[in-house]
Amino acid sequence: MNPEIAEPIPISALEHYAYCPRQCALIHVEQVWSENLYTMRGRDVHDHVHDDSSHEVAGVRMERSLPIWSNRLRLTGKADLVEFHDDIPYPVEYKSGRHRKGNPETIQLCAQALCLEEMFRVPVEKGALYWHGSRERREIIFTDAMRLQVEEVAAALRDMLERGIVPPPVNDKRCEGCSLRESCLPAVVADKGRSHRAARELFVV
Numbered sequence: 501m502n503p504e505i506a507e508p509i510p511i512s513a514l515e516h517y518a519y520c521p522r523q524c525a526l527i528h529v530e531q532v533w534s535e536n537l538y539t540m541r542g543r544d545v546h547d548h549v550h551d552d553s554s555h556e557v558a559g560v561r562m563e564r565s566l567p568i569w570s571n572r573l574r575l576t577g578k579a580d581l582v583e584f585h586d587d588i589p590y591p592v593e594y595k596s597g598r599h600r601k602g603n604p605e606t607i608q609l610c611a612q613a614l615c616l617e618e619m620f621r622v623p624v625e626k627g628a629l630y631w632h633g634s635r636e637r638r639e640i641i642f643t644d645a646m647r648l649q650v651e652e653v654a655a656a657l658r659d660m661l662e663r664g665i666v667p668p669p670v671n672d673k674r675c676e677g678c679s680l681r682e683s684c685l686p687a688v689v690a691d692k693g694r695s696h697r698a699a700r701e702l703f704v705v
Contacts, residue, residue, distance in 0.1 A: 508569065509657060511577030511611050514650065517657045518604035520674050522684060524657065525666040532683045560585055568615040573654050579612050589616040591627040598634040603649075605629055610642050611650045 516524035526532040554563050561584040569576040581592040591612040595605060606629070613624040630637045660667070669675070669686035678684065 506574050506658065506662070508574045508576035509654060509661070511568070511575050511608060511615070513657060514575075514611050514653050515604045515608040517660070518607045518653055519602070520670055520678070521656075521660065521667040522669050522686075523678060523680055525660060526680050526683060528661060529664055529666055532680060568612060568619060570611075570615040570618045572618060573611075573614060573651065574658070575611060575615055575654065577612070577615075579616075582616065587620075588622055589613075589620055589624050591616060591624070592637075593627070593629050595629060595631045596633060597631060599629075599631050599636050599638065603646075606640055606646065607650055607653055609640055610646045611654070613642050614647065614650060 510528075513524055513528050516527060554561070556562065563582045563584070564580065566579045566582045567577075568579050568582075579591050580594045583590040583592060591609060593605065593609045593612065609627050609629060613627055617624045624642065626639055626641050628637050628639050659665075669684055671686040675681055675684070675686045
């Protein structure tokens with residue numbers, strides 16, 4: 501598909517894909533969604549954050565629920581909060597839980613930075629993640645490696661969406677708190693895959 505006419509990808513889908521490609525496909529290919537305690541908490545946090553507003557605190561302009569996009573990467577979405585320090589955008593992404601290992605959230609934040617760079621034509625070198633559950637704010641520096649990872653994830657995600665692929669389940673600790681577990685059936689699908697492999701191997705001479 502010609503990237504110039506391809507539909508933009510929601511920035512939030514990058515985090516879904518980085519966390520679990522199957523979860524991302526169930527949401528964005530199969531249009532499956534289900535609520536659990538974690539998604540309800542997340543929605544509650546973002547409902548409060550996403551009130552459109554613009555104000556200034558100690559000389560720092562703050563824009564909430566700011567629409568952002570990148571024509572180059574074909575991304576679109578809304579930033580929870582963008583602080584403007586001397587006219588330099590500083591994205592802040594809010595999360596409902598506590599700080600956890602891994603970088604899916606960082607990929608989403610860096611994607612916002614790439615959008616802001618393209619929109620405002622200024623370098624965006626850092627931003628922050630804020631975890632509502634632990635009241636922790638952590639500054640993130642956007643390295644070259646991180647920026648490249650955003651582009652790679654965006655390309656892999658676009659390929660998956662255009663081909664309509666639903667990857668196999670990971671069936672690991674990521675599944676424990678996933679709201680789509682009942683739709684994904686990771687253990688059942690994984691068992692079927694092992695059974696099929698065993699059957700093929702049984703008849704290999």
